[in-house]
Each structure stands twice: as structure tokens, then as C-alpha cells.
Amino acid sequence: MTKHILFCFLALLSLFPAQAYAETPADRVFRNAVIFTSDSAHPSAEAVAIRDGRIVYVGPNSGVAPFIGRATKVTDLHGGFLMSGLIDGHLHPLQGGLKMQTCSLDYESLTVEEFQRKIQSCLDKTKNQEPGAWLEVESWFQESMRPAGVKTSRATLDSLKTSRPILVRSSFGHTALANSRALALAKLTSASVDPPGGKIWRDADGDPTGLLEDSAQSAVSSLLPKPTPQDELAAAKAAQAALNHQGVTSFLDASGAPPSMDAFTALQTSGELTIRAHFASLIEVEQGANPAAAVAQVVANRDKYDQGALKPQPTITVRNAKLFLDGVIAAPAMTGTMIEPYRMNTGTENAPRWVAGKSLGPDVYFPAAPLAEILIGLGRAGIDPHMHTDGDGAVRAALDAVATMRKALGSADIRPALAHTEIVHPTDFPRFRQLGVQPVLSMQWEKPAGDTLGLVDYFGPERMKIIEPSGRLAAAGARIAFGSDWPVDALDEWFALKVGVTRTNSPSAPAEYHGRLGDDPGLSRQTVLRAATIDAAYELHQDDVTGSLQVGKFADLIVLDRNPLTIPAEDIANVHVLETLLGGRTVFDATPKN
Numbered sequence: 113m114t115k116h117i118l119f120c121f122l123a124l125l126s127l128f129p130a131q132a133y134a135e136t137p138a139d140r141v142f143r144n145a146v147i148f149t150s151d152s153a154h155p156s157a158e159a160v161a162i163r164d165g166r167i168v169y170v171g172p173n174s175g176v177a178p179f180i181g182r183a184t185k186v187t188d189l190h191g192g193f194l195m196s197g198l199i200d201g202h203l204h205p206l207q208g209g210l211k212m213q214t215c216s217l218d219y220e221s222l223t224v225e226e227f228q229r230k231i232q233s234c235l236d237k238t239k240n241q242e243p244g245a246w247l248e249v250e251s252w253f254q255e256s257m258r259p260a261g262v263k264t265s266r267a268t269l270d271s272l273k274t275s276r277p278i279l280v281r282s283s284f285g286h287t288a289l290a291n292s293r294a295l296a297l298a299k300l301t302s303a304s305v306d307p308p309g310g311k312i313w314r315d316a317d318g319d320p321t322g323l324l325e326d327s328a329q330s331a332v333s334s335l336l337p338k339p340t341p342q343d344e345l346a347a348a349k350a351a352q353a354a355l356n357h358q359g360v361t362s363f364l365d366a367s368g369a370p371p372s373m374d375a376f377t378a379l380q381t382s383g384e385l386t387i388r389a390h391f392a393s394l395i396e397v398e399q400g401a402n403p404a405a406a407v408a409q410v411v412a413n414r415d416k417y418d419q420g421a422l423k424p425q426p427t428i429t430v431r432n433a434k435l436f437l438d439g440v441i442a443a444p445a446m447t448g449t450m451i452e453p454y455r456m457n458t459g460t461e462n463a464p465r466w467v468a469g470k471s472l473g474p475d476v477y478f479p480a481a482p483l484a485e486i487l488i489g490l491g492r493a494g495i496d497p498h499m500h501t502d503g504d505g506a507v508r509a510a511l512d513a514v515a516t517m518r519k520a521l522g523s524a525d526i527r528p529a530l531a532h533t534e535i536v537h538p539t540d541f542p543r544f545r546q547l548g549v550q551p552v553l554s555m556q557w558e559k560p561a562g563d564t565l566g567l568v569d570y571f572g573p574e575r576m577k578i579i580e581p582s583g584r585l586a587a588a589g590a591r592i593a594f595g596s597d598w599p600v601d602a603l604d605e606w607f608a609l610k611v612g613v614t615r616t617n618s619p620s621a622p623a624e625y626h627g628r629l630g631d632d633p634g635l636s637r638q639t640v641l642r643a644a645t646i647d648a649a650y651e652l653h654q655d656d657v658t659g660s661l662q663v664g665k666f667a668d669l670i671v672l673d674r675n676p677l678t679i680p681a682e683d684i685a686n687v688h689v690l691e692t693l694l695g696g697r698t699v700f701d702a703t704p705k706n
């Protein structure tokens with residue numbers, strides 16, 4: 113009997129080999145936990161010990177005792193779930209934080225009347241701003257207006273009781289709606305020409321309708337008062353608190369600009385930073401004209417802001433560059449670059465007749481030669497490119513550019529990422545693995561909703577089947593990372609991860625959004641959790657120190673109120689984080705106190 117127990121103990125030990133350094137007691141121990149480690153060699157454990165911000169033990173309960181000293185804080189989780197902190201591989205934290213403080217349409221599916229009522233209520237609350245101050249409205253889920261296909265224009269806003277100029281931004285960020293006062297201030301008339309990479313929607317007389325796509329927005333948005341550094345600092349603080357609340361311990365700001373880097377640097381300097389902050393320094397479309405200067409600017413941002421090797425306590429990292437290769441496939445923008453044309457309606461609105469069209473969307477925003485040249489320059493400088501690619505044409509252009517870069521730079525450890533990839537041509541699936549390119553997926557899009565279902569007319573039934581191809585990419589061996597894209601959508605990491613598994617909308621969504629999206633198999637729960645931990649750590653080039661619970665890594669971990677591996681999949685959306693630790697320090701705590 114004793115022999116048998118000893119055998120079992122030895123067998124257990126061999127599952128968790130020599131991960132113990134017990135000379136000095138740990139600062140913190142969690143035991144009696146169900147632990148998902150994100151370490152494929154040792155996927156589960158029961159206890160973890162932390163000292164000086166790092167993990168010093170992961171393994172069975174039986175091995176943690178030597179780490180417990182008089183000063184060790186011991187938490188018995190009674191079977192509670194613990195995992196690595198979430199890493200959000202693509203979001204916009206400063207914009208997210210700023211939006212927490214403005215007039216917001218909250219990403220809701222609205223009728224035109226509801227849309228007007230909400231904006232009127234913002235105007236009514238700020239009557240002291242009449243007649244001249246701008247009203248900025250955020251988080252408009254334009255693609256989900258009800259009934260489907262309903263149009264909005266400046267007239268929608270002109271009927272509101274105000275003289276103020278108004279700009280309403282769609283949550284996808286690619287469209288904005290301006291009222292007549294705003295258009296007049298921006299001097300947009302029938303004579304205005306579409307800027308490169310932008311479109312001014314026009315009525316039958318050629319007058320602007322008020323809808324502005326992509327770079328055409330800047331005629332208006334450049335007139336808006338800029339947030340002050342104080343506004344930005346407050347936004348950064350609000351953003352990191354909201355992220356820690358959801359269990360996020362590292363992020364990549366996917367359009368890292370100096371104001372965001374400044375705000376988070378200020379938090380770091382004052383010792384208030386509670387998240388590992390990475391920035392992808394933005395290369396603007398116009399900079400494609402001078403690849404060397406574009407790379408030099410990213411390097412200059414790195415030299416100015418990057419704080420060097422990561423430490424248990426959070427710092428600022430600039431090791432990525434961001435490039436937009438196209439817009440969005442969603443109607444009505446259809447600024448995603450496609451390999452085969454969007455279909456078009458040759459009938460009427462009431463009696464539509466959808467046929468093969470001619471438009472492939474815009475040309476890829478960076479032509480092939482300068483794009484490859486920029487990637488090679490970035491690679492030589494040790495900077496990973498992060499490319500916005502929504503349509504399959506943009507995806508292919510990015511893969512081609514990476515292929516050229518790989519040829520030029522051989523086996524250098526460069527980790528290119530393609531954000532969104534809402535549609536990928538099937539022949540390109542294997543290239544992600546072959547070229548070492550990571551898809552960074554905004555998983556909450558992988559469900560039936562206005563933006564996705566609205567594509568059927570423009571894409572046709574065959575392409576509809578393969579939109580949001582997460583499962584197909586995984587099956588082709590791609591290493592998928594998660595990126596919420598907040599505030600393009602509301603910050604709801606666990607809903608996004610749920611959709612990554614189920615490809616369903618919320619059970620409370622309108623009936624037309626029930627069921628699964630397309631015929632993609634989706635992702636396993638383990639793949640989804642890895643995408644938001646170790647595989648996103650890989651994207652951020654910090655998988656040597658974060659992303660999994662392993663001895664020596666930083667103690668970035670979260671305690672959840674339920675086990676996302678065993679609860680009904682729909683229930684993953686309801687996961688609540690009870691405690692978030694960053695480098696061993698508690699940065700969010702909602703543990704029930706008794």
C-alpha cells in the first residue's frame with residue numbers, strides 16, 4: 113500500500129519535474145486550484161507559488177508546502193480556476209479610455225429614431241455648449257441599424273434641436289456621419305474631391321450626404337478640439353483599470369501614437385502602471401512614399417519610449433509597427449481589398465438583383481514594392497510588423513510582402529501579424545504557417561450580427577461560408593492570437609473568447625442573429641485560451657517571460673469565478689475575474705470578502 117502511494121507520488125513528480133526552488137519562502141501561494149497553465153508540456157496544475165514577482169513553483173498541491181513560510185500569503189481556492197493573465201494582442205487603449213468619457217451610442221442596434229433620441233439626449237445634457245461647440249458621438253454600430261439597410265445622412269442629424277456641429281463615428285472607425293453645420297465648417301461641398309484612401313458619399317446632385325469614409329473623415333475630425341494631456345492621462349488610467357478588471361495583464365496598442373505612449377509612460381513614471389503596455393508605432397499611408405523614413409520614424413519612437421528588457425513590474429515596450437493595408441469589408445463601407453469583386457445590386461432596393469460586380473474595393477494602401485521595403489527595414493531594426501488586413505486581397509498582399517521579407521532576411525526572428533483577416537482566400541491558409549505569420553483575430557466578430565450577415569449580398573453564398581475563418585486558419589497550422597480591437601467593440605473579453613468557441617451571438621440577441629456563423633468549425637477552448645495568453649505573448653515577443661504559468665516567468669495570472677474549460681460554452685461570456693496579478697502584485701481584486 114505504502115509502496116503504491118509512493119509510486120503515485122513519484123509518478124506525479126515526474127509530471128511536474130524539478131520546478132521547485134524552496135530556499136526562501138514565497139510571497140504568495142495559491143493552492144487547491146484548477147490551473148490551466150498554457151504550457152503544453154504541463155497543461156494543468158493545482159498550486160502556484162510566487163516570489164519577487166516571478167513564479168517559483170507550479171505543480172501539484174503536494175509540492176507547494178516547502179514554499180510556505182511565516183510571511184507567505186496563502187490563498188486556498190477550493191477548486192477555483194486560475195490561469196495566465198490575458199494578453200490582448202490588438203486594441204486601442206487611449207481611444208477606449210477617451211470614449212469612456214464621451215457621448216456614446218454603446219454599440220447598440222438602433223432604429224433611426226432611437227439614434228436621434230440618444231444624440232438629442234447628449235445635446236440636452238450639454239446645453240451650455242450651444243451654439244458652437246462640437247458634439248462628438250462614439251460607438252455607433254452603423255452596420256446594425258434597424259431595419260437592416262436603413263440609411264442615415266446629414267438630414268438625420270439636421271433635424272435635432274441644436275445649432276452645434278456634430279460628428280458621429282462608427283464603431284468600426286472607418287465611417288463618420290457629419291451634420292450640415294459640420295460639413296460647412298469643413299468646407300465640404302459638391303466641389304470637394306475624394307482624398308486618397310477616402311470617400312465622400314454624395315447624393316444625386318453630387319452634394320455630400322454627410323457620410324465620410326476613412327481618410328475623408330479627417331476634413332471634419334481635424335477641426336475637433338484635441339484632448340488635453342490631462343484628458344489622455346485620465347483615459348489611460350480608466351483604460352488600464354477596465355482591462356485589469358477583465359483579466360488583461362498585457363496589451364498591444366495597435367495604432368500606437370505619441371499621445372498614447374506619453375500617457376502610459378506618465379503612468380509608468382509615477383508608479384501607477386498596472387499593465388504591460390506595448391505600442392505598434394503607426395506608419396501612415398503617405399509614408400509609403402519613403403520607406404526608409406517610415407522605418408526611421410518607428411525606430412525613433414522606440415528610442416524615445418521603449419524601456420528595454422521586460423521586468424516583473426510593468427514597463428513600456430515599442431517593438432511593433434502598424435500598417436493599414438485596407439479598410440473594412442462590412443457594408444456600406446466595403447473598403448476591404450478583395451481578390452474577387454464585391455457583387456452589386458442591378459435591381460432596386462425593394463427588388464434587388466445581385467450580380468457579379470467589378471469593384472475589388474480600394475487598392476492595397478501600400479503598393480507591393482514599398483510595403484516589402486518597409487517590412488525588410490523593420491525586420492533589420494528588430495521590429496515586428498502588425499498589418500491591418502480585412503479583405504482577402506489585403507491578406508494576400510501582406511503575405512506576399514512577408515515572403516519577400518523572409519527571402520531577404522533569412523531565419524531572423526521576426527513575428528509579423530495580420531489583424532482581423534475577416535476573409536482569407538483558401539489557397540492562402542497554409543501560408544500563415546509557412547511564412548510564420550500570426551492572424552490576430554477579433555473573435556467577437558465571428559458571430560451572426562449586422563456586420564457579418566450584411567455581407568451575404570455583396571459576397572454571395574460561397575464566400576459567406578468562409579468569412580471569419582478562425583477554425584480553418586487553426587487547421588492550417590496558424591498560431592492564432594487574440595486581439596479585442598476595443599473600442600471598435602465594447603470591451604468584453606470573455607464574450608469575445610466565448611464567440612471564438614461558439615461562433616454564436618448572445619442568447620439575448622434578436623432572433624435573426626441566432627445560430628452559428630458560416631460553416632467554420634471555430635476554435636477549441638484550449639486554442640482560444642492559448643490565443644489570449646501564450647500565443648499573444650508570442651506575438652508581443654514576450655513569451656519567454658509571460659503567457660504561461662512556468663517557473664521563472666512573471667507572475668501575471670488571474671483567478672476566475674468559473675472554469676471556462678468545463679462550463680457550457682455559452683457561459684464563457686459570463687466569466688468574471690476575481691483577482692488579477694501582474695508581476696505578483698494584485699492589480700484588481702473582486703474576491704468575495706467574508
Ligand SMILES: [Zn+2]
Pocket residue numbers: 202203204366597600
Ligand atoms: Zn484596430
